[in-house]
Amino acid sequence: MPAPKAVIDYINANADKFIDKLAKAVAIPSISGDGKHRGDVVKMAHFLKGELEAVGVSVELRDLGKHVMDGEELHLPPAILGKLGNDPKKKTVLLYAHYDVQPALKSDGWDTDPFKLVIDEKTGRLIGRGSSDDKGPLLGWINNLQAHHALGLELPVNIKICFEGMEESGSEGLDDLIKAEAGPGKYFDGVDCVCISDNYWLNTRTPCLTYGLRGLSYFKLKISGPGRDLHSGVFGGTVHEPMTDLVYVMSKLVTPDGKILIPGVNDLVAPLTDKEKALYDRLDYGVEDVESAAGGRIAISSEKTTVLMGRMRYPSLSIHGVEGAFSAPGAKTVIPASVSGKFSIRLVPNQTPDNIRAFVEKYVKDEFAKLGSKNTLEIEELHGGKPWVASPDHYNYKAAVKATEIIYGKTPDMTREGGSIPVTLTFAEALDVNVLLLPMGRGDDGAHSTNEKLDRSNYIEGTKLLGTYLYELSTVQ
């Protein structure tokens, strides 16, 4: 059943107001990975609580306790739990999104202030941190609830909401909450299926539904030696230097063309079948899509299927940065006393953080030992999450296919995503339900990057898509 015309008309008529709301959300720098912004993450939770209550949702901000980040004990931002409707004749769908964002500084290379939504009238781009990941999609749900509230219409399904503020930093605390609230009579009792809008089309033209995500293991490798930073003219050539050791060890993790060098890690990958390979061959994707989204002609392969499988079904290892290294402009002649290299591995079936940890630790220690350095090495796993693959034959996916065809006039591609949303698998396992990823944004949105954007048309048509999905879900078998 398509969404009523009144809902679609309401969304069209209120498009500018929805964009104003997105601007308010983007203006709150709810960066979960940086302790000094924790108050902003909490502020964002209160902003959303107000928005949800205004459209009739009963909301609870659930305390998730404390955690330690970079040596500092911090209160976790609350999970936002909400309910609307309790009709036993209707299906109940759980909507998940996250209200935290990745860090962003203008000096990273943004053309504009990352926390001020800029509307580029020429291109239709809504530019700002979190516009696509994940504040736009989250507000897409609220926009639909607002339309129904304003029009005095009942929703076609019961809604449960779980919005979190730590997704970009390992979803700390949420797994425990989901498991604790999964039983009969508990908060998640009665959920028939889950919908997550927190990923992107493969390209800029074809909508997709996503039935798989890679997992993640994130490591910090700390090398220390000197009691304090040293003058390289005084100590260079006389002491073991932590940065030199770190660069050596980090250079042994992965080849420039993406081959992971840690023994054992690749052996766990599920073998590729001809049937599975054919799925990638069929997708609307080209090497030019990855290169235009990346902003450079840098694809590892000129083969479309190889590139797609590199993102969707093989693991990858990325080196993210070095904490403690000299990184400012100028030419400071320092030997840093302690440096920490950060890298992560995106995991695929049958890899898990538990079964790859030992391979990583052994290999890093062995490579460091080869240096004969008197510095010390510590390796820490910062966070992890398992990969997830769902059945796209479920009615949840059928409803989303129909909704996409109605709104975009196209049958969506069925994709697996290279990113990670650790809680997806927790929902699937703890609630024993099907989970669907129904993206709003495009492949060139630049999530986690500079000048992140969401196209106006994706925000508004995407809002209609989410609403239409709820109607299709109410009648699909």
Ligand SMILES: NCC(=O)N[C@@H](Cc1c[nH]cn1)C(=O)O
């Ligand atoms: N939109 C999902 C997303 O970006 N997820 C993050 C999750 C994460 C884990 N650690 C840091 N971020 C991702 O990087 O895939």
Ligand SMILES: [Zn+2]
């Ligand atoms: Zn996200």
Ligand SMILES: [Zn+2]
């Ligand atoms: Zn993200």
